[in-house]
Amino acid sequence: AQKVTQAQTEISVVEKEDVTLDCVYETRDTTYYLFWYKQPPSGELVFLIRRNSFDEQNEISGRYSWNFQKSTSSFNFTITASQVVDSAVYFCALSSASGGSYIPTFGRGTSLIVHP
């Protein structure tokens, strides 16, 4: 079985603050993939990043960065110098080979509110 836990239900910050969204996962598989998706107030779901289990390098994309640590089964997402446009619900997801397929499991999401 696979599981994704996003313990932070809601985070509220003021613009320009840095913020980290936590994601902890569980899987028995050695090969798996982790994802982050963004859901802005308009409602659509937008893919942000995919990381496979063999690549523990951290990734940076502009103000966004991701810290993948297999030792703690975490795949945390940091937004540097947050902006109001970052306000959204963010979902972490896991795909592993459990049961012979890579059906993704989503966390419950973290709602980020960035105040001006």
Place this chain on the structure above:
Amino acid sequence: EAQVTQNPRYLITVTGKKLTVTCSQNMNHEYMSWYRQDPGLGLRQIYYSMNVEVTDKGDVPEGYKVSRKEKRNFPLILESPSPNQTSLYFCASSLYDFRMGPSPIPLHFGNGTRLTVT
């Protein structure tokens, strides 16, 4: 433009009146799936399909039906909707190449269907 198209965007109906939410993708994706999103519960998978005529239950299939007669379409059918099916529904698709082994390409999501059952 590559996209997943859901219709309708908004739907209000009454208990017991059969409805269908359509989903179509133009990317020739093998894998399609339906999710419902409820406050505090995140995205929960209802049904998924690995290819034409291949469908399987997700985590919350009760009260729903699907069909996959063509690769591009994956409609969600509520034969007798109930108020507890009031939710935001998303269709999603991705590549799933059985010849190469499973490789989860990121999901492409539709824009969602907000369903209210009174």
